[in-house]
Every structure is written in structure tokens, then in C-alpha cells.
Amino acid sequence: MVLPQVASSPPAGVGPGGTSPILSVDGLVVRYGAAVVLDGVSLEVGAGEMVALIGPNGAGKTTLLNTLSGILSASSGTIVRRGRLAHVPEGRELFPELCVDDNLRLGAWRAASRDPAEVYELFPKLQSLARRRAGNLSGGEQQMVAIGRALMAKPELLAIDELSQGLAPTVVQEISRYLVRLNVETGLSVLLVEQNARLALELCPRAYVLETGRIVADGPSGHLREQPAVQRAYLGGHVTT
Numbered sequence: 689m690v691l692p693q694v695a696s697s698p699p700a701g702v703g704p705g706g707t708s709p710i711l712s713v714d715g716l717v718v719r720y721g722a723a724v725v726l727d728g729v730s731l732e733v734g735a736g737e738m739v740a741l742i743g744p745n746g747a748g749k750t751t752l753l754n755t756l757s758g759i760l761s762a763s764s765g766t767i768v769r770r771g772r773l774a775h776v777p778e779g780r781e782l783f784p785e786l787c788v789d790d791n792l793r794l795g796a797w798r799a800a801s802r803d804p805a806e807v808y809e810l811f812p813k814l815q816s817l818a819r820r821r822a823g824n825l826s827g828g829e830q831q832m833v834a835i836g837r838a839l840m841a842k843p844e845l846l847a848i849d850e851l852s853q854g855l856a857p858t859v860v861q862e863i864s865r866y867l868v869r870l871n872v873e874t875g876l877s878v879l880l881v882e883q884n885a886r887l888a889l890e891l892c893p894r895a896y897v898l899e900t901g902r903i904v905a906d907g908p909s910g911h912l913r914e915q916p917a918v919q920r921a922y923l924g925g926h927v928t929t
Contacts, residue, residue: 708734708735708770709732709733709734709735709768709770710733710734710735710737710769710770710771710844710845710877711731711732711733711756711767711768711769711770711773711845711877711879712732712766712767712768712769713729713730713731713732713752713756713765713766713767713768714730714765714766714768715728715729715730715764715765715766716728716729716730716752716755716762716764716765716766716767717729717762717763717764717765718748718751718752718755718760718761718762718763719763724901725748725751725901726748726751726752726755726762726901727900727901727902728765728902729748729752729765729898729901729902729903730765730903731896731903731906733845733877733878733879734877735770735844735875735877736871736875736876736877737877737878737893737894738867738868738871738877738878738880738891738892738893738894739877739878739879739880739892739894739895739896740880740881740882740888740889740891740892740894740895740896740909741879741880741881741882741888741895741896741898742882742883742885742888742889742895742896742897742898742922743883743897743898743899744883744899744921745883746900747898747899747900747901748898748900748901749849749881749883749898750778750849750850750881752881752898753775753777753847753849753879753881755767756773756775756847756879757773757775757847769845770844771843771844771845772841772842772843772844772845773843773844773845773846773847774795774838774839774841774843774845774846774847775838775847775849776831776834776835776837776838776846776847776848776849776851777834777849778849778850778853779850779853780830780831780833780834781834782822782823782830782833782834782837783822784821784822784823785821785822785823786821786822787818787819787820787821787822788814788817788818788819788820788822788825788833789804789818789819791822791833791837792804792807792814792833792836792837792840793840794837794840795836795837795838795839795840795841796840796841798841799840799841799842802840804836804840806839807836807839807840810836810839810866810869810870811832811835811836811866813829813832814829814832814833814836817829826859827854827855827859828855828856828859828862828863831851831855831859831863832863832866835848835863835866835867839870843876844876844877845876845877845878845879846870846876846877846878846879847878847879847881848867848878848879848880848881848882849881850881850882850883851863851864851867851880851882851887852882852883852884852887853883860884860887864887864891867880867891868891878892880892885918885922885923886922886923888909889909889912889913890909892909893908893909894906894907894908894909895907895909895912897912897918897922905917905918
């Protein structure tokens with residue numbers, strides 16, 4: 689799911705991560721009927737930064753990503769982007785009857801080139817699966833296709849909803865390594881929305897905590913890991929860092 693950039697000019701200032709923000713969200717309010725799902729959410733992702741958004745089920749994490757992608761409309765607040773955002777949705781949402789190659793090429797429907805060679809270079813396993821139906825792949829392989837499809841749009845910001853959902857720990861580790869490699873080698877910014885707080889705080893140097901539609905904590909991941917409230921709610925008690 690890919691949306692063109694919202695803002696034609698970059699936001700001023702430097703973000704919390706020490707770089708100019710590629711994404712700035714300020715006072716975002718989203719309602720489902722009379723229910724307020726996001727209540728004044730503000731966050732930033734710097735250029736080349738990996739940022740995590742953690743929180744329990746029902747906190748509004750997926751609603752936030754769907755609003756950033758234009759799937760949902762905000763009641764109030766502002767969203768400013770300096771580049772193209774590509775969204776890897778929860779549950780992958782591939783086209784199961786189409787082959788891997790066709791799923792990848794659909795991600796480039798607005799791009800000048802639809803050649804998936806760079807995706808196959810990043811995920812070599814997909815090269816041998818190019819003609820296999822996406823619905824017949826394992827969960828880890830499907831997640832690679834979903835990420836690869838998003839990358840076909842040449843985004844500056846990749847927003848991933850529940851990277852680890854339904855995957856074995858070894859598969860999560862493998863995909864996480866690919867994600868870090870992308871960030872380091874290409875400077876791709878990443879917003880990782882993840883219920884597995886331990887994973888998210890290990891992967892991303894900075895994080896936000898969303899609870900009942902509000903940001904209740906944010907800062908360096910190492911600092912958040914040391915907070916008793918975060919340890920109790922998301923890390924299974926005391927954690928030695």
C-alpha cells in the first residue's frame with residue numbers, strides 16, 4: 689500500500705533522533721463514530737532513522753498507520769511527510785492467487801520501473817519462488833514478499849505493522865537482519881509498529897509507547913527499557929540492560 693507524499697516542502701527543525709523529520713505527526717485525532725481512537729498523537733521519524741511504536745492490542749497502532757497511509761481520515765491534527773511512504777500492513781494482505789513476481793510488481797504501479805531485481809537481491813530466497821503462488825508460501829516468505837512489494841515503490845519511509853506476527857523467532861531474526869541492512873545501507877527510514885516490545889526496542893534506537901490512543905512515553909529505547917512501567921507492561925518484569 690503506497691501513498692504519494694503529502695507535503696511539498698520539508699518541515700522545519702530537527703527531530704528527536706537528531707535528523708530532519710521525514711515524518712511529523714502533530715495532535716492527530718481519529719474517531720470511529722463517537723469513539724476517539726487516537727487522541728492527540730504526536731510523533732516524528734527522522735531521515736534515516738528506525739523508530740518503534742509499541743503498545744497493547746487496541747491501543748490504536750494500526751489505526752495510526754492506516755491514517756498515515758490515507759486509508760482512514762483524521763478528525764483533526766496534521767501529518768507532514770517529506771517523501772513517499774510505503775505501508776506493510778498487518779497480516780501482509782498479499783494477492784494469494786498471484787505469483788510472487790506479480791505481487792512484487794504490483795507494488796511499483798506508480799513507479800517508473802517494475803523490475804524486482806533489487807528485491808530479489810535483498811531476499812535471495814524469493815528469486816527461486818518467483819513463479820509460486822503467494823498463498824502457498826510460508827508466513828516468513830509472505831512477509832518478505834510484503835516488504836519487497838512495499839520497497840518496489842522506492843519509498844523514503846517504510847511503515848511496518850506487526851513484523852513478527854505469526855512468525856517463528858528464527859524467521860523474525862532473519863527478516864529483522866534484512867530490515868537493519870536496508871536501513872544502514874540505503875538510509876531508508878523505518879516506523880515499526882510492533883506488539884513484541886522486546887523485538888521493537890532491540891531493533892529501533894528510539895521508540896514511542898501508545899496506550900488507549902495516547903502517547904504515554906517516548907525516548908531512547910535503552911531508556912524506555914529501564915522504566916519499571918515499561919518492564920512490567922511489555923517486558924515481563926525486571927530486565928537487566
